[in-house]
Amino acid sequence: MKLNGVRVLLADDHAMVRLGFRLLLEGAGASVIGEADCGESAVRLYAESNPDVVVMDVSMPGVGGLAALERLLVWEARARVLMLSAHHDDIVPVRALKLGARGYLCKRAAPEEFLRAVGEVARDRRYLDPELAQAVALAQLSGSANPVESLTEKELAVFLKLAEGRSVNEVASDFCLSPSTVGTHLYHIKQKLNVQNAAELTLVAVRNGLIES
Structure with a gap:
C-alpha cells in the first residue's frame, strides 16, 4: 500500500x-x-x-x-x-x-x-x-462479564502498571498522583477482581492476555 x-x-x-x-x-x-x-x-x-x-x-x-x-x-x-x-x-x-x-x-x-x-x-x-x-x-x-471490564479507565491504567511489577510509589509518579490515591485505586481494583495480593493481580492480567507470563 x-x-x-x-x-x-x-x-x-x-x-x-x-x-x-x-x-x-x-x-x-x-x-x-x-x-x-x-x-x-x-x-x-x-x-x-x-x-x-x-x-x-x-x-x-x-x-x-x-x-x-x-x-x-x-x-x-x-x-x-x-x-x-x-x-x-x-x-x-x-x-x-x-x-x-x-x-x-x-x-x-x-x-x-x-x-x-x-x-x-x-x-x-x-x-x-x-x-x-x-x-x-x-x-x-x-457487555462482557469479565470483571476486568468493570474497572474504570484510571483503575485499568493503574492495574496494568501494577501487574507489570511497578510499585505503588512508582505508579503514583507515573500518573502524577499521590501514593494514597493509587492505594485507593488498588483497593477498588482488588475488590472488583476479587484478588488479595500482587501475585493474584498479575495472574489476572496474564490470564486475560494483558501482560506476558
Whole structure:
C-alpha cells in the first residue's frame, strides 16, 4: 500500500521497533515526523508537529498508551491514532476504541497489514485487527462479564502498571498522583477482581492476555 504524503508520529519505547516501523512507512512513501519513547513525549510531539496519524504502543513507560491516548484526544479531538499491542486480548482494544482510537492492531500482524491500518486511519476510517474483530464485537454486544471490564479507565491504567511489577510509589509518579490515591485505586481494583495480593493481580492480567507470563 502506498502512503505518499502521510505524516506519521511513532510512539514506542523500543528503538528497534520504531526503526522497523520507520523503514516500512518510508518505504511506502510516508514520512515519520517524530518519535516518542513514552506517552508524555507523544502528547508533546503531537502538539508540536500535528501529524496525520499517531502510531502508539499500548505499553510504554510513564502514563502508558491508553492514558496518553486520552490526553491526546483532550488536546485534539480529531487526532487519528492507531494503537498497537503485543498482547492478544479484547479488553484493551475495546477500551482504546471507546476512548477514541481510530484503529487497533496486534504487533504480530504482517507488514502489509500494518501499512493498510495506517492508510485507513490516515483516511479517518476505523481499522481493527482482523484477528481481534470477532472477539471485540462479541464483547461489545454481550457487555462482557469479565470483571476486568468493570474497572474504570484510571483503575485499568493503574492495574496494568501494577501487574507489570511497578510499585505503588512508582505508579503514583507515573500518573502524577499521590501514593494514597493509587492505594485507593488498588483497593477498588482488588475488590472488583476479587484478588488479595500482587501475585493474584498479575495472574489476572496474564490470564486475560494483558501482560506476558
